[in-house]
Amino acid sequence: MTPQIIEAAAARLAGHVRQTPLLSSPFLDRIAGRRVLVKAECLQHTGSFKARGGWAAVSALDAAARARGVIAYSSGNHAQGVARAAASFGVPAVIVMPSDAPEPKIANTRALGAEVVLYDRATGDRDAIGAEIAQARGLTLVKPFDDAQVIAGQGTVGLELAAQAAAEGVTQADVLVPCGGGGLTAGVALALEARAPGLQVRPAEPEGFDDTARSLAAGRIVRNEARAGSLCDAILTPSPGEITFPIMARLCGPGLVVTEDEALRAMAAAFAHLRIVLEPGGAVALAAALFHAPAMTGNAVIAVASGGNVGADTFRMALDRAGDTP
Template sequence: MVLDVSSPVELTVSEIEKAKTRLQGYASLTPLLNFPVLDERVNGRVFIKAENLQRTGSFKFRGAFNRLSLIPEDKRPAGVVACSSGNHAQGVAAAAKILGFPATIVMPKDAPELKIQRTKALGAEVVLYDRETEDREAIAKGICEERGATFIHPYNDSGVIVGQGTTGLEIAEQCEVLGVTPDLVISCTGGGGLTSGIALALEEKLPEVQIYTAEPDGFDDYARSLEAGERMSNPALGGSVCDAVLTETPGDKGFSVLSRRHAKGLSVSDEEALNAVAFAYFELKLVVEPGAAVALASVLSKKIDLTGKTAVITISGGNVDPAVFATALKQYSAETVPA
C-alpha cells in the first residue's frame, strides 16, 4: 500500500532555517545539558539534547508543525491523517489544533494508553488497529481518499525531516556558545527523521562530526542498512519495550542523507534501555521513555568508547507509560542505586 508522501520542500539546510523561523513561538528551545555523573561514567564528555522537554514531550512536534504549516489554506479544512504509536500522533494533533484544522491518527492498539489518551485530549480522532494483522497505511490511505486529507508521514517526508533538523541547528548553536566541538552525535532512531535532520543541519556547521544511529536490538534496521549500503527491513513489527522507535525499514529520504554522511549504527537491549530510563531519573532527574533512551543506553552500556571524546546524544521523548516506568525504576533501584 503506497501513500503519497510528497512534500513542497527539499532536503537542504536553508529549508531547516526556514523551519526554524516557522517554529519560533511554538516549539521550545530545549537545553543542551551536561552532567558530571555521566561524564565520569563514560570517561568523556556527554551533552544531552533534552527533547523530552519539547512541546508534547518529544521532538516530533517540530516536524509535525513545520509540515502542517506548509499545507495550502484551501486544503486545511479536509484535515490531516497520520500513523503513529504516540509521539508523532501527539505532535500532529497539537500542530493541527494550533493551526485550526482536523487530525485523524491511526494508532496501534498496543500503544501506551497514556499516548492514546493524550492524542485524544489534543482534539484528534484516534483510529486503532492491530499491528500484527492490519495494514496501518491501508487504513490511513482509505481515510485520506474519503476525506481528501493530507497524509503526514512520521519520518519519510522532507517537510517533517527539515522540521526535525531544527534540533541540529540548536545543537550547533549551543555547542558554539559552550565552546564545545563534539566528536560524535548519537541520536535515537526509528525511521530516521530526527537523525537525518540533525545530520543534514550539521553538514555545514559541524562537517567532521560522526553521526550514529541508536536502536533496539532486533529492530536495528538502520544499523544493518548503513552497513549494507541499502535499506534493510526488520523481521518483526513489535515486541520491544522501545515502542517509540519501532519501524519496519528506514525511510529512503533520511537514509540518503545518513548514507552520504557515512553514519554508523549502535543497538541496545530492552534491559539496557530500561536501565537508561532509570539512570536518567535517579541520576539526571529526567523523565525518559525507553525508545528515547536508546542513545543514552548506548553510552552507559559502553557500545562505543567515549574515553577522551565529546559526544552529543539525544533524549527524544519523555512520554513513558507509568507501568513501564515503574518497572525500570524497580529494576534499577534494586540492583544499581547505592545504599
C-alpha cells in the first residue's frame, strides 16, 4: 500500500462522494479539556465512510469482472457502500449480513438494489457463505477492510482531514478513528503519513472487542473471543486484517478502548452540540476524545465520526444519557 493508490482512489471518487466537514463545539472542548475537532463521516452518502471504500473497489474492477457483479459481507455500512456503487454501475450485488444487524441497515441495503443473504453471527461462517455464493455465480468479493482498494478509498478521509486540520491551524494532534478490521484506520494513517505527519492515528474500539488495541500492544494479531454482544455492531470483527495490521503497527499509536455507555454518551453529546446523528460504533472515537482525555497529549484532538446508521431504539437510549454528560 502506498499513498499513490489513495490518490488514485480520490480521483475516481471525485464527484461520487461528499467531502465531509470538520466540526467543533466549545461545549465538547470543555468536556474534553482541549480542542475537539470531529470529522463528520456520518454525513457521507449511505451514512458512513464505507461509501468511499465501496466505490473505490467497484470502480477499480475491470469491465468484465464488474459486469458479473460483486459480493460483500457486512453488518450494514460496507453493505450499503458496495450496494450503492454496484447500483450506480448497473451491476448485481449480493450482501451477506448477520441476522442481528440493525433493521434499518438491512432495509437500506435492499433499497439500494442488493440481494441480502442473512446468517447467524454467533454460529455462521460469513467467509464460507460468501465464498460459496461467489464461486457459484462468478461474483467478485469486495472485502470490508482487508482489500487494497477499499483501504485506499477509506484513506481519502485522511487526505481531506490533512487539509482541513491545516486550515484550522492544527498540525500536531492525535487522530482517533473507530476501528473494526482496520480499513479506515490504516487508510487514514497512510494518507496522514504522506500529507500531515504531525497527526498520529490511534484506533478506538468498544470494550470486549478491542482486538486492535491488544494486537498493537502484543506486536502480533490477536482475536476477540466473542463475535457478538455489543451495540457497536459496525466495528465488531474477529481481528485486525492481514493487510491492515502491519500498516497500523507501523504508523498508529496505542489503541483506546471505551465502554458502551461512553459511546452512547458521546452520541448524545454529538447530537446536542453538533446536531449530528451517530451510531454507537461510529461514536467510539468521540467517546475516547471526551472521556479518556488523560490518554492523550497536546492542545487538540481529532475524532472521526465514522457512521450514523442507528435505529430509533438505540438512539433513544443514547439521548437518555444526555444528562450524564457535563
